[in-house]
Amino acid sequence: MRVSEGGVEVEVPEQADEGIGDEVFFNPVQELNRDLTVAALRAYRDREERAEYYLDAMAASGIRGVRAAADGWNATLADIDPDAVELCERNLERNDLDGEVVQRDANALMHEEVFDVVDIDPFGTPIPFADAAFANTRDLVCVTATDTAPLCGAHFHSGVRKYSAVPRNTDYHAEMGVRVLLSAMARTAARYDAGVTPILTHATSHYVRTYLELDHSASDANAAIDELGHVYHCEDCLYREHDFGLVADPIETCPECGSERTLTAGPLWLGPAHDADFVAAVREELDDSMGTESKVERLLDTLEGELHEPTHYDQHRLCKEWGRAAPAMDEFLGDLRDAGYETSRTHYGGTTFKTPATVEAIREATRDS
Numbered sequence: 422m423r424v425s426e427g428g429v430e431v432e433v434p435e436q437a438d439e440g441i442g443d444e445v446f447f448n449p450v451q452e453l454n455r456d457l458t459v460a461a462l463r464a465y466r467d468r469e470e471r472a473e474y475y476l477d478a479m480a481a482s483g484i485r486g487v488r489a490a491a492d493g494w495n496a497t498l499a500d501i502d503p504d505a506v507e508l509c510e511r512n513l514e515r516n517d518l519d520g521e522v523v524q525r526d527a528n529a530l531m532h533e534e535v536f537d538v539v540d541i542d543p544f545g546t547p548i549p550f551a552d553a554a555f556a557n558t559r560d561l562v563c564v565t566a567t568d569t570a571p572l573c574g575a576h577f578h579s580g581v582r583k584y585s586a587v588p589r590n591t592d593y594h595a596e597m598g599v600r601v602l603l604s605a606m607a608r609t610a611a612r613y614d615a616g617v618t619p620i621l622t623h624a625t626s627h628y629v630r631t632y633l634e635l636d637h638s639a640s641d642a643n644a645a646i647d648e649l650g651h652v653y654h655c656e657d658c659l660y661r662e663h664d665f666g667l668v669a670d671p672i673e674t675c676p677e678c679g680s681e682r683t684l685t686a687g688p689l690w691l692g693p694a695h696d697a698d699f700v701a702a703v704r705e706e707l708d709d710s711m712g713t714e715s716k717v718e719r720l721l722d723t724l725e726g727e728l729h730e731p732t733h734y735d736q737h738r739l740c741k742e743w744g745r746a747a748p749a750m751d752e753f754l755g756d757l758r759d760a761g762y763e764t765s766r767t768h769y770g771g772t773t774f775k776t777p778a779t780v781e782a783i784r785e786a787t788r789d790s
């Protein structure tokens with residue numbers, strides 16, 4: 422079937438079973454991810470003008486790489502599957518575009534050639550590709566992870582194995598996934614004396630996507646490692662706190678309610694997961710050839726204003742815990758602000774918010790909301 426996306430037209434196989442099957446993979450639901458990729462690549466090129474060489478390391482139909490090539494990137498489309506490679510060639514040709522197409526294991530290719538921007542979009546975890554990506558990429562590594570259950574701690578042992586971290590299933594599970602992924606990426610890059618700065622990160626319908634800018638020195642790697650630490654969480658009253666450092670110092674009892682049902686998660690990335698200026702610049706690069714333009718715009722609006730606190734709250738979850746009916750979000754957040762606390766909504770959901778206030782302080786401040 423033919424698919425038009427972002428001004429290009431590509432041929433993709435009908436997907437027998439949600440992309441799981443013998444055919445070359447294509448997921449229409451990832452259009453938002455691809456629209457955002459194109460806008461982020463544009464904004465990135467303004468920031469780093471010499472960036473030119475883009476690798477779509479797991480290209481499948483090539484739709485992402487074709488869109489990058491149409492946008493002026495010197496694009497290489499790679500896949501291990503010969504059928505995918507053939508399709509990539511046809512899809513570049515169909516759009517009258519130049520680009521390299523290679524049938525190659527992404528790890529081998531990334532070790533052999535240096536690219537300015539590398540895009541890792543595998544089935545499930547990106548971990549098997551992270552070493553090669555950080556060992557050699559010059560400027561920017563874009564990563565999609567679709568294994569959200571291990572990342573957020575719902576599949577605990579798998580998360581521990583894949584990410585060499587302790588993930589915990591909490592009421593902020595999608596953000597747990599973001600911070601486990603960023604932690605593993607930072608630690609992987611550090612092995613190659615590269616420091617990562619996440620300039621854009623979002624958790625959207627069953628995947629996490631992040632854009633990691635690289636600086637290549639041991640001190641940059643150390644600075645990234647300094648952003649790691651642990652979150653301590655009470656399963657009873659939802660109290661949480663965090664501290665930086667690789668050595669955990671868990672709370673045995675909750676300082677708020679005295680419960681011993683406390684969890685420790687980490688090492689997590691506790692630093693910013695986005696750069697608000699970059700997010701705003703990406704929004705400027707959206708255009709109406711993008712099918713998900715207005716959705717991406719809303720996502721970026723929220724992300725731009727999102728505080729960098731390492732965990733968010735869910736108002737419904739808190740109100741349920743307190744036996745209160747959930748009031749309107751604006752009123753609730755307004756009362757919190759009036760009490761002197763910074764607040765922001767988050768992209769993790771319509772009832773989610775961030776604030777440096779503790780659970781008890783939130784409860785007090787919103788008593789009359």
Ligand SMILES: C[S@@+](CC[C@H](N)C(=O)[O-])C[C@H]1O[C@@H](n2cnc3c(N)ncnc32)[C@H](O)[C@@H]1O
Pocket residue numbers: 445446447448451455478479480481482483484485499500501502505525526527528542543544
């Ligand atoms: C999720 S799909 C990529 C989707 C595509 N980027 C898009 O936006 O539609 C993953 C692709 O990775 C390819 N792949 C799996 N292992 C690989 C490897 N070691 N090296 C290169 N490609 C690989 C698969 O053949 C598959 O086409």
Ligand SMILES: [Zn+2]
Pocket residue numbers: 655656657658659660675676677678679680
């Ligand atoms: Zn507690």
